[in-house]
Amino acid sequence: MKVVFAGGGTGGHLFPGIALAEEMLRRVPDSSILFATAGRPVEERILKNHPFRRTVIGAPRSPYGPAQKALAVPRLGLAILRARRLLREFDPHLVVGLGGYASVPVVWAAGKRRPVFLIEQNAVPGRATRMIFRRARRIFIQFDRTAELLPKRAPCLKTGTPIRKGLLLGGRAQAVRHFRLSPRRKTVLVLGGSQGARGVNEIIAEILPRLARRAGSVQILHQTGDADYRIVRTIYVRTGIRAHVARMIERMDLAYALADVVVCRAGATTIAELTALGLPSVLVPYPYSLDGEQRENAAQLAQQGAAFMVEQSQTAAREVYEHLTRLLDEPGPAEKTVAQARALGYPDATETVVSDILKTIGMEKRRAGLAMYEGILAR
Secondary structure, eight states: OEEEEEOOSSHHHHHHHHHHHHHHHHHSTTOEEEEEEOOOHHHHHHHTTSOOEEEEOOOOOOOOSHHHHHHHHHHHHHHHHHHHHHHHHHOOSEEEEOSSTTHHHHHHHHTTTSOEEEEEOSSSOOHHHHHHGGGOSEEEESOHHHHHHSOTTSOEEEOOOOOOGGGGGOOHHHHHHHHTOOSSSEEEEEOOOTTOOHHHHHHHHHHHHHHHTTTTTEEEEEEOOSTTHHHHHHHHHHHOOOEEEESSOSOHHHHHHHOSEEEEOOOHHHHHHHHHHTOOEEEOOOTTOTTOHHHHHHHHHHTTTSSEEOOSSTTHHHHHHHHHHHHHHOHHHHHHHHHHHHHTOOTTHHHHHHHHHHHHHHHHHHHTTOOTTHHHHTO
16 A cells, blocks of 8 residues: 655644554555655654655745745645656555645645545644645544534544554653653653744743752753754753753653653644643643644643643743642642543544544445455454
C-alpha cells in the first residue's frame, strides 16, 4: 500500500502523520510512505530520524496583504503542478492531508481519483481544511466544535488526534536518569511547541525568582526553541533552581513521564497528548494567529476543567504562577484537572483512524470489484 502524507510547517502538523505512518507500517509492513512537506527546517529536523521518504512540495503561506495574495496564486499553481507530478510518479493508493498549506496542492491534485482523508486537530478548522474539505472521504477531528464550524455535509468523524504510541510508554525512573533531575521533586514541564515560544519563555523567566524559593521541592524541564536557548539557560543558572534546559526535547515520552504540571501553548497536537496522558496544564495560547485557533483549543479544555487558560498579557506571569502553585500544592484541583483531562483524551486515536481508513478504502475497492485489501482488513 502506498500512502502520501501531505502537510507540515510545524511539528503539530507532522506528528499525527508520523503516528499514522508507524501504525500503517505495523499493520501493513510492505507499505510505502511518502511525506510531502513545505520545506521548512523544522520538518527536516523532525523527519530525519524516521525511515520515511520525503519530498518538498512547497506552498504559499497564508497571504496577509494584496501583494502577497497576488503572488500566492501563481505559487499555488506551481505547487499543484509539482503535486500532480508526484502523484503520477509515486501513484499512491490514498492521500492523508495533515493540515498547513502544504496539504492544499497535494489534496487538490489528488482530486476525486484517489481517496483523501484529512486530519483537523484544532477546534477552529484551519484555512487549509476549509479550502479542501470537499475532496475528503473523511475528516478526523478532536473537538465537536470543529464539526459545528464546517458545513453539515463535511464528513467529520470524532476520533481524537493521532498521537505517537511511544509517548504513552515513558517511565519516570528512566526520565529522571535521562534528564539528570531529582526523583523526589515535582517537575514543571515548559513547552513552546516544536519551535519554542518566546511569550512562554518570558513568562517563565519572570516567575523564576518566585519558583526559586521553592527550589527544594520543585524542578523545571524547559524546551526553549533555538532563538531563546542561551538567554533562558543563563537565567536558570542565575536563579539556581534545578532545571534541564534544552532547545528541543527529543524524548517527549520521558518528558511527559516526569511532568507533574505542564506550562505550554495550546497547539492541537500538544493538547491531544496532554489529554491522552491526563496531565494537568496551564495553557498560554498563541495570541497572533489569524483565526484564534489556539485560544479556542484552550477554551475547550478550560471550560470543562481540564486545564487552566491564561491569555498572554501583562498579568500573565502572575496568573501562571497562581495556577502553578495550586496544581503543585493542592491535591484537590490537581486531581480534578487530571480526571477531566483524561475524560477528554483519545489514547487510541491512532488505531481508530487507521482502522477507519483501511475499512473505507477496502469498501471502495470491493465496490469496484477488487479484493486486493481483503488481507489487509483481516489483520
